[in-house]
Amino acid sequence: MNVYEVINTRIMELLAQGTIPWRKTWNATSNQPKNLITKKDYRGVNVFLLACMPYSSPYWLTFKQAQDKGGFVRKGEKSTPVVFWKWLDRRDANVEGEETVNGNGKIPMLRYYSVFNLEQIEGIEPPPTTEIVHQFTPIEQAEQIIAGMPMKPNVHYGGNRASYSPMLDVVKMPKPEAFETPADFYATYLHELTHATGHASRLGRKGILEPSYFGSHEYSKEELVAEMGATFLCAHAGIEQPIIENSAAYMQGWLRNLKNDKTLLIHAAAQAQKASDYILNRSGCDDDRVTDTVTE
Known part of the structure; x- marks a missing residue:
């Protein structure tokens, strides 16, 4: 199964769960998912894939990152795929008969990784977060x-x-x-x-x-x-x-x-x-x- 099939399958699974996942009028903490180790925000389709999951923590790790941090993924927990891509130089991209995507010897490298939310992991303390709280008055x-x-x-x-x-x-x-x-x-x-x-x-x-x-x-x-x-x-x-x-x-x-x-x-x-x-x-x-x- 290639990267596109993995992501498309995941999106279809999310869409089949009873409601449009991105139709939100709430924000539990932060809807911007980020990697716990690098502190970098996920971007593109990864925001959709991760923000749709039923976790309030915005932090995600790979299995190895969790191990290196001294934690472990709880038994039975399932990972979520994320996409990583960047442009690579290709020295022989202009060889006759070959084409490049953008005409300057660059080709895209696309991979996917499996990550776990911090709530699926034991042994790692969550960093301090500021929960977004709105005034709620029952009707x-x-x-x-x-x-x-x-x-x-x-x-x-x-x-x-x-x-x-x-x-x-x-x-x-x-x-x-x-x-x-x-x-x-x-x-x-x-x-x-x-x-x-x-x-x-x-x-x-x-x-x-x-x-x-x-x-x-x-x-x-x-x-x-x-x-x-x-x-x-x-x-x-x-x-x-x-x-x-x-x-x-x-x-x-x-x-x-x-x-x-x-x-x-x-x-x-x-x-x-x-x-x-x-x-x-x-x-x-x-x-x-x-x-x-x-x-x-």
Whole structure:
């Protein structure tokens, strides 16, 4: 497997985990990953690959760097690939019949390395960090909606990623203080809870437990359901205005992938209403009709 395949595979894995990884309205410590030993920031696609991982520490090391520092990677921990590339001089690059990338005898050298987050390593003390903390004031109506959800999944706080695992029936959320605003926290939380309504123990939404690839019909529809459900619930909590524009842009991106399916939005809206009714613990959440999806 070449470098491009390794990175593309990793990106596709990240995209298949329930939400767009780079769609963040929070910052747990620093979203700029860096190597613990060299203190250099990772750049390019490496920022995406590392910042998407569920760790709050910005520090990363190779296996050897961890050993040299006196630490060890915990058993069972998996590495994350990063790319390294630079231009090399090639003395024979102008030999007849050969071509150079930029015409001046330079060729690119591209490699990938496996790194581990500091949270995956024991025996190394983390350096002092300044955690980014925002003022967080709970929104009472939103709290009531969340508390009233029947059979609410387990929720784990911490790290730098929001996601829902259908297999574990667990929602992962950054701490509330990591979000830029309380509205952003609740919009993200309700998005993940809407995903959770599709679990077999709740509404049993088709496709929630079935493997699907990024951009597939079922994957895209589920993202639309989750975002529309979150938007409905935010409206019930009185915080729709701060997030409605972002939600519309987010949903528009998914609809572009499904422009040939003219019924998708209608069906997604019906499922989103069922999901929001379930979270609100209202009767009639088994009704597939789309009536009253929007109220004035």
